[in-house]
Structures are given as structure tokens and as C-alpha cells.
Amino acid sequence: MTQPGEFYQRDRSIQPPAFTPGYKTSVARSPRYSMISLQNSVSEITGPRFGHSDIDAGDNDLLTNYAKAGESPIGERIILHGRVLDENARPVPKTLVEIWQANAGGRYRHKKDTYLAPIDPNFGGCGRTLTDENGYFYFRTVKPGAYPWRNMVNNWRPAHIHVSVFGTGFAQRLITQCYFEGDPLIPICPIVQTIPDQGAIEQLTAKLDLNATIPLDSIAYKFDIVLRGRRSTLFENRLEGN
């Protein structure tokens, strides 16, 4: 008989290190001493859980969740959908997925964003949902625009949607970004390039999903998210009380 144990050790060879000089802001914001490696205790294998009383059904529809009645945001209508899985390829059900993004012109609805492109009066730019029992989630939104940022003088972010996911334990907590297949800005983005592994970058690139596209309505992109998996442990004395 087995029971779930601790999470697999995080594979740091595919994760961005803290110190990445090409992304200048990381220089002063990166710890320099080695992290202390911690075998998971109850503090790491547990994490917050969310339910349908926390969010509303329309929170995952960015086409309508901030638009005036009868209006819609400007931009290419898309569906972003996929599954949250763990490293054992098992779905992660009922977990909270939150997203945020710029509008179709590359402008964020944020008091600190001063980019020239205009705010869209019908677009808030955030959404959230819970995965279903198969780990599946979807959002309706517009494809975000590329935008310039201060790093080197002429850096542009590829179109991207920021994604936050929980999982079942606090050790799985993850924030990442979803890119779009075919974007020529991906390989030259200093933030993308903090990731040391090409396969890991491809895993963050949503693929055009023609089968999920709604004819005459919206183009679909598929984006699966993988969280850390847990060991199945035999009843071991060493895990007493775990």
C-alpha cells in the first residue's frame, strides 16, 4: 500500500536561476548564498484550497468580465485552454488558475503602466478559474499585444499571458508566462532567455489548436501547465507522522 509523500526535488536545470544579468532587474533582486535544501514537512506538502464560493462563474471570460453591456474589447478573440498536470502526468483537479495580461495594444490596466498604447475601456485584463475534475481549464480573452520595456533600450516582450497556479501543496506554487507559437520575439526576449532549457521554453509556448477553435468566433490556443509531482511512498518508518 502506498501513500503520497514529499514532492520530487525541483529540477533546477530547467528553471531560471535567480541571477540573470541579461534581465537587469534580477541583478539586485537575486539571493547570492545557496538556498538551504529542505525535505518537505507538513508545511510544504499542504497548501491553500479554493472552492466555487471564492470566485464567480464569469471570472474566466475576459471578453465580458470588464466590458460594458453589449460591448467587447478590441482585439483577436482567443480561447486559452489546457490542463494542469503534475510530473506524474496526473491531472490536478479543483486548483485555482489566475491570469493577467496586456490588452491587444500591449497596454496594461495598471496605474504604473505609462505605455503610449491606449487603455481599452472594455478590457480589465485578469481572469481566474478552478480546474475541473480532469484538471481542465479555459479562458476567453483577446490576444495580448507585444510591448516595449526598459531593460536594454530596444527590448520588446513577446505577446504573453501571466499565469499563476497553486496545486495541492505550497511547494508547488508557480507563476509563469504563456507565449504564443510563432512569435519572433520569443527567442530574443531577455526574460524568456532566463530559462536555461529550450524544451522548457517550448513548454511555455501555447500551440494553435484548430480543433478547439470555434468557427467564425475565436481561435484556440492550448496551454498545459505542469506542477511538481509527489512520490508514492511505501509505509516507511522514516515518514512517521507525515
Add this chain to the structure above:
Amino acid sequence: MPQELAYLKESASQTAGPYVHIGLAPGAAGFEIYRQELGRDMTGPNAKGERIRVEGRIIDGMGAPIKDVLLEVWQANADGHYAHPEGGGEVEEGFRGWGRVISDFDTGEWGFDTVKPGATRGRNVGTQAPHLNLWIVARGINIGLNTRMYFSDEAEANAADPVLNLIEWENRRGTLIAERTERDGMPVYRFDVRLQGEDETVFFDV
């Protein structure tokens, strides 16, 4: 030919960026959109235990407070139970033990109200001293930083804590211990996190 293992790889992390508030705290970005923002009320109305406040700053390598940081807090209740099926026991109705906190855009100060957690069970035997689990994200932080906050008035429990004792350099353990003071009769713990420098806070690879 060797068999392929069917494991997947964890998705790579990317920075939360400067506009993290839009997604996780839209009121701070400057607009209202959701019926409720999550993580504002850490304990619910029925939590037992001592009511406390925790305040601090996240300080960068230049000595400047980070003004666009977001922290999440995960903690046990006063009995040392997490609100989770494997959390060690029952918690009060409405207790989640999770909070989301952002720094002030002008000063970098953050703070939140909660209850002081109890000791939690240790990994093998014994207990862990009362602590808060913190996860820190911001522009310039490529992958969320995990650390813990312990309590200065728990010296005995801290001295026996298995995680603090993992830190080979005794002088670094103090970076995880918040100093207790009082304001208007309420306990206030001060916890400044230093990302670099001689007194760099201890971070954990969990």
C-alpha cells in the same frame, strides 16, 4: 533499448513582473473587477489564538526596499493544524491560513493581520517551532523565493526547530526570526527580508 520514463517536467517559472497586481490584487492596480479578492482575510472570524500583526520590507541588494513585491503566507492555526486534508487535524470553520500581501508603492512597507500559529509536527519525529511560510515574487525575481518567519518570543522552540538547525551557520538563523514589539496593546512582529548582502535572509529550496 532502455524504456522511457513517462514523467513530465515541471513548467518553468517566469517573473511575476511589475503588473502582478492586475491578476492577483486588481484593486491595487487601480480597478475593481471581482466580487472578492482572495487572500485578504487569512484567518476567518472563528480563529482561536493570539491576534498578531506582521510587518516588514523586502530589501534589494542596493539596500532599497522593493516597492512592487507580492508575498503569500501559508500558516497553521493556533493548534498547529493546516487547513488541508493532510494538515494534522481540524481547523476552525472559515480558517484558511493563507494570505496575499503587497508592498506599498511608495515605501515598500507591507503588513498583515493574522493569528500566531502553533507548533506543527516535524517531518520524522518531534515538532517544528511556530512559523509562517512565505513565498515572495516580484519583477526581477525569476522564480518565487521560499522562506520562513519564526517568532522571537519562542526562543526555546526555535532552538529545537529541525529546520533552523539545518542552517549550518548559526549566525544566519536569526535572519528568519521576527522581533516582537507592541503597538496599541497589539503584538507586532517586524520581519525585514534581505535579498543580498552580509545579512542575506535564508531561502529554502523546498
